[in-house]
Amino acid sequence: DDLGLAGGTWGSATPSVRTQDLKAAGASSNYARFLVQLPWEYVAGQAVKLRFKAGMITTVAGTSAFLDCEAFKLQGDPDDAIGSDLVSTAQTTMNSLTFADIDFTVTPTSLSPGDILAVRIRTIVTDGASGTAVIAGITSAKLVCDVR
Numbered sequence: 001d002d003l004g005l006a007g008g009t010w011g012s013a014t015p016s017v018r019t020q021d022l023k024a025a026g027a028s029s030n031y032a033r034f035l036v037q038l039p040w041e042y043v044a045g046q047a048v049k050l051r052f053k054a055g056m057i058t059t060v061a062g063t064s065a066f067l068d069c070e071a072f073k074l075q076g077d078p079d080d081a082i083g084s085d086l087v088s089t090a091q092t093t094m095n096s097l098t099f100a101d102i103d104f105t106v107t108p109t110s111l112s113p114g115d116i117l118a119v120r121i122r123t124i125v126t127d128g129a130s131g132t133a134v135i136a137g138i139t140s141a142k143l144v145c146d147v148r
Helices: none
Strands: 004-006 016-018 026-037 048-057 064-073 100-106 116-127 135-145
Touching: 026 135, 048 064, 064 100, 064 135, 116 135
Parallel strands: none
Antiparallel strands: 004 016, 016 135, 026 116, 048 100, 048 135, 064 116
16 A cells, blocks of 8 residues: 555665655554465464564654554455454554564464465554654564464
């Protein structure tokens, strides 16, 4: 949706999914969506997490910066309803220049090997009047789950 992939300088900077400069923008939300498939080795009903390494690039937000995540199990037919959000973790702060892992727990009750999750992440950044660029970034996204 709104978050974009920034390649960085080849060989010296980590690529990241990031916001535009939000300095003095007030409260703003930016989104990205993707699909992820549970591996065929996944043990049905066991632990599933979505892990993002996230933080702020250049300057922290003057007020706050959060990362939020939603995940829905696809049912197969594109016209099928997808049910409710399976993520049980609340939005988590990412307002630090030191990037850190942020885990979002997915309720695994109805999950099986090969299931596909539709995932949407959102950055919620509030900045009043910073003098330098305020950019939220995510440098990795991982599926962490129990496998046999």
